[in-house]
Amino acid sequence: xxxFCVGISHHTASVETRERYAAACSEEALRSxxxxxEALTLATCNRVEIFASAExxxxxxxxxxxxxxxxxxxxxxxxAFYRHDGEACAQHLFRVAAGLDSMVVGETEVLxxxxxxxxxxxxxxxxxxxxHRLFQRAFRVAKxxxxxxxxxxxxxxVGSVAVDLAGKIFGDLRAxxxxxxxxxxxxxxxxxxxxxxxxxxxxxxxxxFERAQNLAAVVRxxxxxxxxxxxxxxxxxxxxxxxxxxxxxxxxxxxxPMLAGxxxxxxFIIDIAVPRDVAPDVNEMEGVYLYDIDSLQSIAEQSLAxxxxxxxxxxxxxxxxxxxxxxxxxxxxxxxxxxxARALTSEL
Amino acid sequence: MERxxxxxxxxxxxIAVAHTLATLRDGMFRPRRFNLVAIVLGFALQSAFLYxxxxxxxxxxxxxxxxxxxxxxxxxxxxxxxxxxxxxLSLMGxxxxxxxxxxxxxxxxxxxxxxHPIRVAVNPWLEFHASMSxxxxxxxxxxxxxxxxxxxxxxxLKTHQLHSIFYHLPPLTNLFSAMxxxxxxxxxxxxxxxxxxFFTGGPLPRLKMICAxxxxxxxxxxxxxxxxxRLAPKRIAALCILAFTAAVSxxxxxxxxxxxxxx
Numbered sequence: 001x002x003x004f005c006v007g008i009s010h011h012t013a014s015v016e017t018r019e020r021y022a023a024a025c026s027e028e029a030l031r032s033x034x035x036x037x038e039a040l041t042l043a044t045c046n047r048v049e050i051f052a053s054a055e056x057x058x059x060x061x062x063x064x065x066x067x068x069x070x071x072x073x074x075x076x077x078x079x080a081f082y083r084h085d086g087e088a089c090a091q092h093l094f095r096v097a098a099g100l101d102s103m104v105v106g107e108t109e110v111l112x113x114x115x116x117x118x119x120x121x122x123x124x125x126x127x128x129x130x131x132h133r134l135f136q137r138a139f140r141v142a143k144x145x146x147x148x149x150x151x152x153x154x155x156x157x158v159g160s161v162a163v164d165l166a167g168k169i170f171g172d173l174r175a176x177x178x179x180x181x182x183x184x185x186x187x188x189x190x191x192x193x194x195x196x197x198x199x200x201x202x203x204x205x206x207x208x209f210e211r212a213q214n215l216a217a218v219v220r221x222x223x224x225x226x227x228x229x230x231x232x233x234x235x236x237x238x239x240x241x242x243x244x245x246x247x248x249x250x251x252x253x254x255x256x257p258m259l260a261g262x263x264x265x266x267x268f269i270i271d272i273a274v275p276r277d278v279a280p281d282v283n284e285m286e287g288v289y290l291y292d293i294d295s296l297q298s299i300a301e302q303s304l305a306x307x308x309x310x311x312x313x314x315x316x317x318x319x320x321x322x323x324x325x326x327x328x329x330x331x332x333x334x335x336x337x338x339x340x341a342r343a344l345t346s347e348l
Numbered sequence: 349m350e351r352x353x354x355x356x357x358x359x360x361x362x363i364a365v366a367h368t369l370a371t372l373r374d375g376m377f378r379p380r381r382f383n384l385v386a387i388v389l390g391f392a393l394q395s396a397f398l399y400x401x402x403x404x405x406x407x408x409x410x411x412x413x414x415x416x417x418x419x420x421x422x423x424x425x426x427x428x429x430x431x432x433x434x435x436x437l438s439l440m441g442x443x444x445x446x447x448x449x450x451x452x453x454x455x456x457x458x459x460x461x462x463x464h465p466i467r468v469a470v471n472p473w474l475e476f477h478a479s480m481s482x483x484x485x486x487x488x489x490x491x492x493x494x495x496x497x498x499x500x501x502x503x504x505l506k507t508h509q510l511h512s513i514f515y516h517l518p519p520l521t522n523l524f525s526a527m528x529x530x531x532x533x534x535x536x537x538x539x540x541x542x543x544x545x546f547f548t549g550g551p552l553p554r555l556k557m558i559c560a561x562x563x564x565x566x567x568x569x570x571x572x573x574x575x576x577x578r579l580a581p582k583r584i585a586a587l588c589i590l591a592f593t594a595a596v597s598x599x600x601x602x603x604x605x606x607x608x609x610x611x
Contacts, residue, residue: 150512150515153512153515154510154515165505167519168501168505168514168517168519168520169505169519169520169521170519170520170521171518171519171520171521171522261577262577263577263578263579263580263581264524264574264577264579264580264581266520266521266581283506286580286582287580287581287582289505289506291508295508298508299508299510302510303510306512
């Protein structure tokens with residue numbers, strides 16, 4: 001039995017090319033046109049891949065012809081397609097499922113997409129025992145990589161870093177009060193993220209009260225007149241600031257009286273304005289944690305670097321599973337897939 | 349036999365510490381069941397040691413400094429096992445194990461296991477007083493551990509330098525409430541121990557009383573500062589560490605002074 005994968009991804013093709021093939025892929029058409037025993041299409045925003053098993057070796061050109069429904073001389077984007085056979089196919093799928101081949105290393109969304117693709121193929125009958133074994137193993141590998149390494153650890157976008165930090169300060173965010181100062185785009189996104197984590201008390205203040213009301217309606221909060229925002233600092237736990245002010249609005253002098261009487265309640269300030277709305281020395285105040293756009297971005301980069309550090313540990317886990325899968329797969333199939341793969345590669 | 353039990357227990361805590369250090373070095377620090385199992389096993393062996401020693405003595409085994417330290421390490425492990433996992437502070441194990449290892453390792457290495465020549469009749473009030481005080485010390489020790497965890501987490505948040513451990517430590521507010529709970533638990537037990545001391549029937553050593561009340565007042569002041577919102581959590585965390593260090597020093601001093609009067 002020959003196990004292989006043919007596809008394009010963000011590494012090899014533009015989004016336009018990926019879009020075109022995502023729509024063209026049909027498991028049933030592939031099975032009938034080129035005689036695959038089993039076929040599964042994985043189409044996400046970053047990749048379009050076909051995983052298949054066949055009794056005889058099938059050349060990539062044949063697959064592309066079937067995919068593009070055209071004559072051999074009219075095949076397009078052939079250089080963008082890659083192919084993995086046997087063990088390499090298993091290794092590729094395990095890397096994809098574990099998030100190692102993703103644009104943002106360690107992202108977990110792809111695993112859900114792989115699961116969906118497998119469920120769809122199983123339901124339609126195009127995935128049989130070979131692909132079942134391969135994909136079930138991929139899910140196990142992804143789970144192990146996630147639990148044994150820090151590959152998914154840390155947020156990698158400014159908004160999610162802010163929400164993660166809030167969680168690390170307050171634990172349960174449902175009881176937190178948030179003040180959004182300035183109705184900018186990142187403030188809105190961060191407020192929405194906090195909202196999705198259960199924050200109910202969201203107050204919005206803006207120089208234009210109308211814009212404050214609009215944003216408050218979006219995040220199910222309430223609008224506060226701009227003149228009253230400093231007083232809110234007595235009650236709130238999180239301040240998201242992104243006004244267009246030229247000078248810092250919040251200084252130690254302004255904040256100090258607001259902090260009296262809240263010695264054991266931390267205040268988390270997310271300053272995403274440029275120029276900054278909050279004087280940097282506010283971070284030196286007891287119980288105040290100030291993060292500006294640069295520090296949030298730097299944490300996102302740190303998280304990404306931490307994830308990259310984990311790649312070798314993840315690759316080690318994958319290699320062990322690939323070896324084991326290949327051994328088991330070889331036992332069940334008289335002609336080892338990898339041998340057929342080599343023969344096919346030389347033919348191509 | 350009893351020394352082997354204690355050696356086995358110390359080895360378990362050493363394994364837990366080594367495992368934590370190894371995972372920290374790999375940059376993959378995470379609370380694992382391995383640590384909990386090592387601590388449970390260490391605790392079981394500690395308990396066996398105390399049982400054998402207590403059986404041989406015919407009383408609660410806190411008759412010399414060596415036993416006091418082992419009993420303190422046991423109280424620490426006990427309170428961690430009681431409050432750690434239910435409050436999702438399982439990571440506390442990674443911080444508790446080194447402290448237990450330090451206390452128990454010192455007890456094993458220092459020449460302090462000296463049996464007193466004078467055997468005093470068993471006094472239930474005295475035993476209650478001593479054991480309550482020891483368990484209170486265990487709670488104070490864990491408050492100190494929570495304080496260390498708080499300061500580590502707070503430092504990372506202030507400096508914006510988030511290491512692997514940051515993602516595994518509990519949130520600041522959870523650590524602060526754990527600290528408060530442990531302080532209250534320790535304070536209540538210590539107060540019970542202190543009051544029972546007056547019922548022992550014997551003459552009350554003045555130095556011992558002064559030291560014991562100094563510790564009680566220190567912790568009482570921390571709790572008052574916390575509840576009147578006079579002290580910031582960071583200061584309470586630092587005070588928990590300071591108070592425990594002072595309390596252990598006092599415990600040492602008390603035992604050193606009363607070597608001629610076994611408890």
